[in-house]
Amino acid sequence: MTEDEIKLWVKVQDSKGVDIESVKTRLKAMVIETPTWGYGDSGTRFKVFKQQGAAQNPYEKLEDAAEVHRLTGVCPKVAVHIPWDKVDDYGALRRYALDLGLRIGAVNPNLFQDEDYALGSLCHPRPEVRQKARSHMLECVEIMKKVGSSILSLWLADGTNYPGQDDFRKRRHYLMDALTEVYQVLAPEARLLIEYKMFEPAFYHTDLADWGMAISYAEKLGNKAQVLVDLGHHAQGTNVAHIVATLLDEGKLGGFHFNNRKYADDDLMVGAIAPYELFLIALELVSGEQDPATSECAGRVSYMIDQSHNIEPKISAMIRSVMNIQTAFAKALLVPQGELRQAQAAGDVITAESLVKGAFETDVRPLLALVRKEMGLHTDPLKAYAEGTYIKTILAREFRGQG
Amino acid sequence: MTEDEIKLWVKVQDSKGVDIESVKTRLKAMVIETPTWGYGDSGTRFKVFKQQGAAQNPYEKLEDAAEVHRLTGVCPKVAVHIPWDKVDDYGALRRYALDLGLRIGAVNPNLFQDEDYALGSLCHPRPEVRQKARSHMLECVEIMKKVGSSILSLWLADGTNYPGQDDFRKRRHYLMDALTEVYQVLAPEARLLIEYKMFEPAFYHTDLADWGMAISYAEKLGNKAQVLVDLGHHAQGTNVAHIVATLLDEGKLGGFHFNNRKYADDDLMVGAIAPYELFLIALELVSGEQDPATSECAGRVSYMIDQSHNIEPKISAMIRSVMNIQTAFAKALLVPQGELRQAQAAGDVITAESLVKGAFETDVRPLLALVRKEMGLHTDPLKAYAEGTYIKTILAREFRGQG
Amino acid sequence: MTEDEIKLWVKVQDSKGVDIESVKTRLKAMVIETPTWGYGDSGTRFKVFKQQGAAQNPYEKLEDAAEVHRLTGVCPKVAVHIPWDKVDDYGALRRYALDLGLRIGAVNPNLFQDEDYALGSLCHPRPEVRQKARSHMLECVEIMKKVGSSILSLWLADGTNYPGQDDFRKRRHYLMDALTEVYQVLAPEARLLIEYKMFEPAFYHTDLADWGMAISYAEKLGNKAQVLVDLGHHAQGTNVAHIVATLLDEGKLGGFHFNNRKYADDDLMVGAIAPYELFLIALELVSGEQDPATSECAGRVSYMIDQSHNIEPKISAMIRSVMNIQTAFAKALLVPQGELRQAQAAGDVITAESLVKGAFETDVRPLLALVRKEMGLHTDPLKAYAEGTYIKTILAREFRGQG
Amino acid sequence: MTEDEIKLWVKVQDSKGVDIESVKTRLKAMVIETPTWGYGDSGTRFKVFKQQGAAQNPYEKLEDAAEVHRLTGVCPKVAVHIPWDKVDDYGALRRYALDLGLRIGAVNPNLFQDEDYALGSLCHPRPEVRQKARSHMLECVEIMKKVGSSILSLWLADGTNYPGQDDFRKRRHYLMDALTEVYQVLAPEARLLIEYKMFEPAFYHTDLADWGMAISYAEKLGNKAQVLVDLGHHAQGTNVAHIVATLLDEGKLGGFHFNNRKYADDDLMVGAIAPYELFLIALELVSGEQDPATSECAGRVSYMIDQSHNIEPKISAMIRSVMNIQTAFAKALLVPQGELRQAQAAGDVITAESLVKGAFETDVRPLLALVRKEMGLHTDPLKAYAEGTYIKTILAREFRGQG
Numbered sequence A, B, C, D: 001m002t003e004d005e006i007k008l009w010v011k012v013q014d015s016k017g018v019d020i021e022s023v024k025t026r027l028k029a030m031v032i033e034t035p036t037w038g039y040g041d042s043g044t045r046f047k048v049f050k051q052q053g054a055a056q057n058p059y060e061k062l063e064d065a066a067e068v069h070r071l072t073g074v075c076p077k078v079a080v081h082i083p084w085d086k087v088d089d090y091g092a093l094r095r096y097a098l099d100l101g102l103r104i105g106a107v108n109p110n111l112f113q114d115e116d117y118a119l120g121s122l123c124h125p126r127p128e129v130r131q132k133a134r135s136h137m138l139e140c141v142e143i144m145k146k147v148g149s150s151i152l153s154l155w156l157a158d159g160t161n162y163p164g165q166d167d168f169r170k171r172r173h174y175l176m177d178a179l180t181e182v183y184q185v186l187a188p189e190a191r192l193l194i195e196y197k198m199f200e201p202a203f204y205h206t207d208l209a210d211w212g213m214a215i216s217y218a219e220k221l222g223n224k225a226q227v228l229v230d231l232g233h234h235a236q237g238t239n240v241a242h243i244v245a246t247l248l249d250e251g252k253l254g255g256f257h258f259n260n261r262k263y264a265d266d267d268l269m270v271g272a273i274a275p276y277e278l279f280l281i282a283l284e285l286v287s288g289e290q291d292p293a294t295s296e297c298a299g300r301v302s303y304m305i306d307q308s309h310n311i312e313p314k315i316s317a318m319i320r321s322v323m324n325i326q327t328a329f330a331k332a333l334l335v336p337q338g339e340l341r342q343a344q345a346a347g348d349v350i351t352a353e354s355l356v357k358g359a360f361e362t363d364v365r366p367l368l369a370l371v372r373k374e375m376g377l378h379t380d381p382l383k384a385y386a387e388g389t390y391i392k393t394i395l396a397r398e399f400r401g402q403g
Helices: A003-015 A020-028 A058-072 A090-099 A115-119 A127-147 A168-185 A211-221 A240-249 A275-290 A295-300 A314-333 A337-345 A349-361 A365-374 A381-387 A390-395 B003-015 B020-028 B058-072 B090-099 B115-119 B127-147 B168-185 B211-221 B240-249 B275-290 B295-300 B314-333 B337-345 B349-361 B365-374 B381-387 B390-395 C003-015 C020-028 C058-072 C090-099 C115-119 C127-147 C168-185 C211-221 C240-249 C275-290 C295-300 C314-333 C337-345 C349-361 C365-374 C381-387 C390-395 D003-015 D020-028 D058-072 D090-099 D115-119 D127-147 D168-185 D211-221 D240-249 D275-290 D295-300 D314-333 D337-345 D349-361 D365-374 D381-387 D390-395
Strands: A032-035 A077-082 A103-109 A151-154 A191-195 A225-230 A253-258 A302-305 B032-035 B077-082 B103-109 B151-154 B191-195 B225-230 B253-258 B302-305 C032-035 C077-082 C103-109 C151-154 C191-195 C225-230 C253-258 C302-305 D032-035 D077-082 D103-109 D151-154 D191-195 D225-230 D253-258 D302-305
Touching: A003 A020, A003 A365, A003 C003, A020 A314, A020 A365, A032 A058, A032 A103, A032 A314, A058 A077, A058 A090, A058 A314, A058 A381, A058 A390, A077 A127, A090 A103, A090 A127, A103 A127, A103 A302, A115 A127, A127 A151, A127 A168, A168 A191, A168 A211, A168 B240, A191 A211, A191 A253, A211 A225, A211 A240, A211 B211, A211 B240, A225 A240, A240 A253, A240 A275, A240 B168, A240 B211, A253 A295, A275 A295, A275 A314, A275 A349, A275 C275, A302 A314, A314 A349, A314 A365, A314 A381, A314 A390, A314 C349, A337 A349, A349 C314, A381 A390, B003 B020, B003 B365, B003 D003, B020 B314, B020 B365, B032 B058, B032 B103, B032 B314, B058 B077, B058 B090, B058 B314, B058 B381, B058 B390, B077 B127, B090 B103, B090 B127, B103 B127, B103 B302, B115 B127, B127 B151, B127 B168, B151 B253, B168 B191, B168 B211, B191 B211, B191 B253, B211 B225, B211 B240, B225 B240, B240 B253, B240 B275, B253 B295, B275 B295, B275 B314, B275 B349, B275 D275, B302 B314, B314 B349, B314 B365, B314 B381, B314 B390, B314 D349, B337 B349, B349 D314, B381 B390, C003 C020, C003 C365, C020 C314, C020 C365, C032 C058, C032 C103, C032 C314, C058 C077, C058 C090, C058 C314, C058 C381, C058 C390, C077 C127, C090 C103, C090 C127, C103 C127, C103 C302, C115 C127, C127 C151, C127 C168, C168 C191, C168 C211, C168 D240, C191 C211, C191 C253, C211 C225, C211 C240, C211 D211, C211 D240, C225 C240, C240 C253, C240 C275, C240 D168, C240 D211, C253 C295, C275 C295, C275 C314, C275 C349, C302 C314, C314 C349, C314 C365, C314 C381, C314 C390, C337 C349, C381 C390, D003 D020, D003 D365, D020 D314, D020 D365, D032 D058, D032 D103, D032 D314, D058 D077, D058 D090, D058 D314, D058 D381, D058 D390, D077 D127, D090 D103, D090 D127, D103 D127, D103 D302, D115 D127, D127 D151, D127 D168, D151 D253, D168 D191, D168 D211, D191 D211, D191 D253, D211 D225, D211 D240, D225 D240, D240 D253, D240 D275, D253 D295, D275 D295, D275 D314, D275 D349, D302 D314, D314 D349, D314 D365, D314 D381, D314 D390, D337 D349, D381 D390
Parallel strands: A032 A077, A032 A302, A077 A103, A103 A151, A151 A191, A191 A225, A225 A253, A253 A302, B032 B077, B032 B302, B077 B103, B103 B151, B151 B191, B191 B225, B225 B253, B253 B302, C032 C077, C032 C302, C077 C103, C103 C151, C151 C191, C191 C225, C225 C253, C253 C302, D032 D077, D032 D302, D077 D103, D103 D151, D151 D191, D191 D225, D225 D253, D253 D302
Antiparallel strands: none
């Protein structure tokens, strides 16, 4: 990216009336949370391919996250998963993070990996299993306090595999009871983000199957409960941007698990398959921030990445995802909102569509290079990573392949 | 169906502990509403194939509906669509129905077929179009009073075809305003049923795209507003029975548009493609009726058929759909609820699934023959229709084909 | 688009080693065929919204097509549809086109709109209907000769709505017989393009449901028969670029019906919903042209637009679609094929993906402006249309709305 | 199931003209192959729940398969998977099977679980990995000879996760080369069955993504190569019965992997979600057997089960699947083919649909009880299993849970 390109880019956008300073300010203020589990080995049900250099414990995962933050400047927070990130001393973990320039973001309970959970956790037919799951949730609330987290991020894998296997409505009540108990012990400033997913690992019904089910609990619980949108958890064809706008309008959009998919919950790199959809979601968020009626909710939305890097190097993949999110938001910030509203009001479909698409067509790499430069970063984080020393550090980690 | 078959069927079920009298009572009390538009010509965007004998006006449509009721005994109500069924004297229409042994069921406004509605109706960007659409809704409330209907059934086709075409959240507010106005003039005992649909005729977003969006309005409006489930309006893979259970649990299940589909909103005969799914939905309704917590809501659910008979004779198709609904409910009534609950509580997946599937495997044609016999009907409505005189009556109607 | 932007664009790409002259040459040589029916009113099964100025007859449609060609420079061919474009004197139609600077492209038979075709045409259970449909196909071959067309483009809507309605294998044989008869009378240099579609208007099975079924006939028929890919005719999630590559590899890719969809066969403007998918398809075509093993097949692929402009002005929509196709191809031509092959061979997933995505991220509006300038065109066809006189000409056409 | 029920059932069907003896003969002759891997622990990418009693090695798996055969009488063959069932002495394995009353059915190579296969196996970009995969295929051909198998069943998991990751057409050629090599060493009477799958574990493209791709290789290879249909490997909405009919018509239907799904490749028990679809597929097979043009192909089709019993007891699940397949075929055998053909020829949609659906509505449990009785089996295999001693045998196996 040459100086000339950047300068001309600024000049061109300036001539169109874009307030470049405020665009840059917004981009610099962006916070994208990366997940510890994105730095470890993951795979499909058929195989987990082990990678040389993949992080093996919570500390190495934090180190990898710190590298991503060092290169991108927008990833100061890290989501943890219990028990994958279970440690004896959470205060030490928090300090380790702080020393790396990081804070702990969302705490993610695990309600799907214990042998007891074959038929569910918070919705399990047997009370002792439900109690165990609730205890784990309460334990996570305790951990939140220790690590300084303000978000409890619940993905509930519960569901059934066969018609008749269990009673949908009974399970609803079990879940409401459990969430009520957990909600009550949440700190006043903390939030419970309720995720939903169409299917997998449950194959007939999932107790939290869509945003309507998630918001139903969030509304009954109260202000601290909101909905988390994972981009890979919808039926094919679903208009996710529309759901995002609806949740914003209800004040119930709590956060995102960014990733991409072509088929199901593929957990690919953000923006890798459907970059225009990602941009349209970013546009709802940007519009929501600029509208006084929704700005408070939009301003608190947590941007989290949730991916599974099965075949690609994990840190590179994370950097690329961060860059793709930045790209989508940068383009969304270029949409001329005033002109767009005029075209919409006039029912001028072609112009309205062109204005939105035109922003997407714009190459924002010069802008992002400028932003990074002003943040004291390399203009190309992926290149910086490839040329840096950290990659050698991780390759020196002991390899546990063929396991 | 021989007497022997019926007797043995009763004996076998009796020996299993089935309370056959109460099953028969429930089946006899069933009310399925057929739609006037199911008796007229319909088609795809590519072609409407005209049928000799298809009803040409509201009066002929009522006559056809009366024939379906005469043969099945469970279809005393007819849904009307304004303006397709617009007449000068609605009192006369109501009396015509009464003379045929029918009552008018739901009144369905039409907010998609006026030239003004290309970009929407209640959600249109221009206020004068929104006002026109609201006036039509209010007109329909007036018609409800004249025809003795207690249900206003809203399918809102509004949506956009392109990203950026209009503002999702603004349209939400337009819709809430409109529904609030309509809700206020509804009679105290009347209900507003809010339908949702994933797509078509809008191809980018639909303002009421899923059950979550529909219930959001229904909850804000109040007790008279509920959600209507059309079986063809979901994304592929959606677990509709789960949605039905959820709506029941929230007291917000208002009614059904029964039909079947393989792909999109195909509007095929009920049960023609996925009879097991239909049965599982019936099972939720039957269970909901038997549970004190949901019995009131379940007891008021309107069962309506909404089909488009493009290639098959319309009255035969309607009869067959009614029979398929009866079949699904008859089987659902045979599920041994006590045993099922035991198996579910024990986490015995194989047994629970087998009990449900076993009821579905049961041939209920003997039972339905018995029910019809006791109702004074022919045991095979389709055969009775084929051998009756009504089919000649309609074939004598003037043909308007090749139009 | 300023001169500076264009110059810098050229400079930047030049520095990356892009052979800009050959890219421009390819873009100038592009031929996109527009369909007469895209200029007339169309709609959904619920409503056809009439537009002031929409073409009412084949001659007006050709005039509109000529305007699109005048503004874009890459649309010299027009597809016709029989009987929608039926005229007494096809020679006169051809000359009218020539006078407008146009040639007739594909001839499209209509096998779905006659009352006889409710249960099928070439696959109808009754021989007299099959014969009628075959005669129509033969008539179209005659028309091809009269209008100077070399492509017979078959979309067969045949199928069934219900399980059991007809015999899949029997219908296969009917179809093979019919196509064999038609194939034999095709001129040696002519081609039969066989389209496929998952569903609609048939809702249980479609006789030509996927590319595998289409190619099966094309292979048995011979070299003059190939497959036509309509971008809206696949199941959700289908990797269309993969199908395109496969058809190219088999020498059986005959042409495209370009459009876009989010749900089913929505027939929206090209590139409006999934521009990255469009680009990836263009990339297969560009790669296919550059590979000696597939260049002959790729070089003969017909690029046709097939859209239904329900709510947007038709000529503007067509222009925008043409521009979006150009955009996708321009970006595809920028992919550094050598570097890409290296990364692929090395199994370097991140780099390979980045190279492809990087080309997509490039803003090619300066390039297309330059190409248009060198072709003697306005750099912004949509603006030229809006500011031109033709729009007034069509608005002066008699309006036939509210019909 | 009482004697009375069975007798009345026979009487009723007899009166309808059903040739009950030939129906029973066909049902007794059915051969359903069960897979060794269905008896071991399996799960999702999130968790493999270990079951007490699940088979731990090839010998235990054969023992479980023998129990299923002992109870159902139609499962004399067992599919093996290499290397999951790798043993030092395949002759011993074969003899062990024979002693249990079993034969080895299909040999399934594994091309997805080695660390080398992250980017593919037969289609891998690097020649040494392709060579390794080919060697494994050749090894499996050797094993076929040792275990007496005549079927090589290829599920190729190869694909890519990202656009641009690899070259579709190049990989096609790699695959063709590999299959050609393998095909040449196949014994004359052996068959290569080529499976296809839409997605998973590959998330952008799968090299063998649909039946069209699979048959393309099978046709080029020759008569010994056919296509294998796994019921869970299609896009949502796909009409699988239509594909089955098409493959039969081409003489290329080689076998099935029976299972069921609601969403993706869920690998649930056969018939658990969509029993009507299963019946319609069975109807194509039964019709194909009765038609001289397809009877040879239909007669050689391998019926194999391929499931993943994540939460349900494995042997019970297998028995239930076998029973569900029998149910579907029993019903299909009851369709009155002559009447159906008449109704189809007459275009009588309602009657044709009713005839097919009527057979499905028939309760065939009396028929299957009779068949089992005549085969010397318990009339309810699931009950026999629950009450038998084998269940205690396996529960005595060492448990390896919480692993």
